[in-house]
Amino acid sequence: MGLSNKELPKLGFLYLDHVLRFFDHSNFKGWPNKIETVVYHWKNDKERFIKEVKRKKIDVLIGNIPSTAYETFREIARELPDVRFIPSLDTQFSNKSKENVTRFAWKYGLPIPKTYIYYNHDNAYKFLKKTKYPKIVKKSYGPSNYGGYFVHKVDSYEEAKELFAEKKYHPMYFQDFVPMEADIRVMLIGHKPVCAFWRRAPEGEWLTNTSQGGSMDYMDVPKSVLDLAVKTSKAANAEYWACDIAYGKDGKVRILECATAFAAFPYIRDWIGQYIMWSLSEGRFRKPNIPMFNWEELGKIDSSLLRTMRHITFGAYSPSYDGAYFGKKKKNYGGKEIYIHKLDKKYKMYDVKPREYEEWPSEIYNYQDKLALNPAKSKSGKSAKDVPHPKGKDMQDMDEANMPNEPTEKELRISTEELEDFLISVEGIGKKKVEKIMDHFGSVDKVLEAIHLDPKRLTEVKSITQKLANKIEKAWKKLLD
Secondary structure, X not given: OOOOOOOOOOEEEEEEOOOOOOOOHHHHOOOOOOOEEEEEOOOOOHHHHHHHHHHOOOOEEEOOOOHHHHHHHHHHHHHOOOOEEEOOOOHHHHHOEHHHHHHHHHHHOOOOOOEEEEOOHHHHHHHHHHOOOOEEEEOOEOOOOOOOOOEEEEOOHHHHHHHHHHHOOOOEEEEEOOOEEEEEEEEEEOOEEEEEEEEEOOOOOOOOOHHHOOEEEOOOOOHHHHHHHHHHHHHHOOOEEEEEEEEEOOOOEEEEEEEOOOOOOHHXXXXXXXXXXXXXXXXXXXXXXXXXXXXXXXXXXXHHHHOOOOOOOOOOOOOOXXXXXXXXXXXXXXXXXXXXXXXXXXXXXXXXXOOOOOOOOHHHHOHHHHOOOOOOOOOOOOOHHHOOOOOOOOOOEEEOOOOOOOOOOOOOOOOHHHHHHHHHHOOOXXXXXXXXXXHHHOOHHHHHHHXXXXXXXXXXXXXXXXXXXXXXXXXXXXXXX
């Protein structure tokens, strides 16, 4: 039956002055109770904002936070421990900067172009003198990282030096140039792809952004791209998410960008609203059914109409619907012909639940303030040269070679193979069940999170009973002892 009106959590929209609003009341059509609005006014508005949230007794704050307010809202979230933020501040970690996207990818072993981040500019120039070109230079921080206007290609040390002298980007963030066929934007809700499209550069150019003259189409997005997007969304524990994925001329796929803040047609924001309503109501509201590759058909509609279309719904596939489009249509996918409706079982929509811990605490990961541009001082009063890495390593100059997946002291070092061996050692758990567990949670960290914090979540996996979950929990505690 789901929750009654009185049992439903009280929702609030999180807005900020001068920032475009991702959601409004129309995206939550049918929600029976009043949805509050709380606006952050910048400057010294933190305490007033916190008091207003408490006064309105809001349980769930919904909305994206721009990069320039991210650290402030880290503090606000700690002052509101009983309020759930959707998306969470950890999920929005990648919204803050390209550096954060890189750190996120390093931690979870997600493929990205080889990336270099330098806070010590002298060391950066030494490296740029000897490295191979071309390189892609990007502005890491700031409120306007979109549209390709802060992404540059340099073909020599002289060009790189001139560019950094002009732009004064800090940190100095750059990547190896990866020749691309195109890049692909994938949008996901509950880890399920709901829209995907190619963005292709004009002939003779390399930027694929449509604002820079690139073209787009929706057809035949490869399996490898969708699988990487799902893996990334699961790693971020994202209720909704978008990935920009490079499809290289070498056939490999790599993450370029990922975030909860992205341009989306109104009907996609409606779907997100429906999803959140379903997730928060214990089933009172219907989970949106969004067939795989719906975007290929919707993409045939003129974009001016797509920008006005609202509340699009799909019925679930049933063999009784004689001649139903999604029932008979096949496509070549992953090297074989498959009915499209069968892909909905592979690409499921998950009910994303909040974590009970901070994955990206600012005390460790706020490098922008800790390693502020010398001679400017950080909030601690120290300059970049004074501030050591939390583990004692000099982080003023680093690249993918010396900073891959480096865990903090609180993180358990365990490989995929070690975790699989442990699970198989539990009576009643075989290889097939292990595969189902890994597929459901998406990463070693997510499996360990479930075992540590909420072993009941293991029963979300088909064929894992409560009895088996108890055995896994008991064996894990014994292992740690």
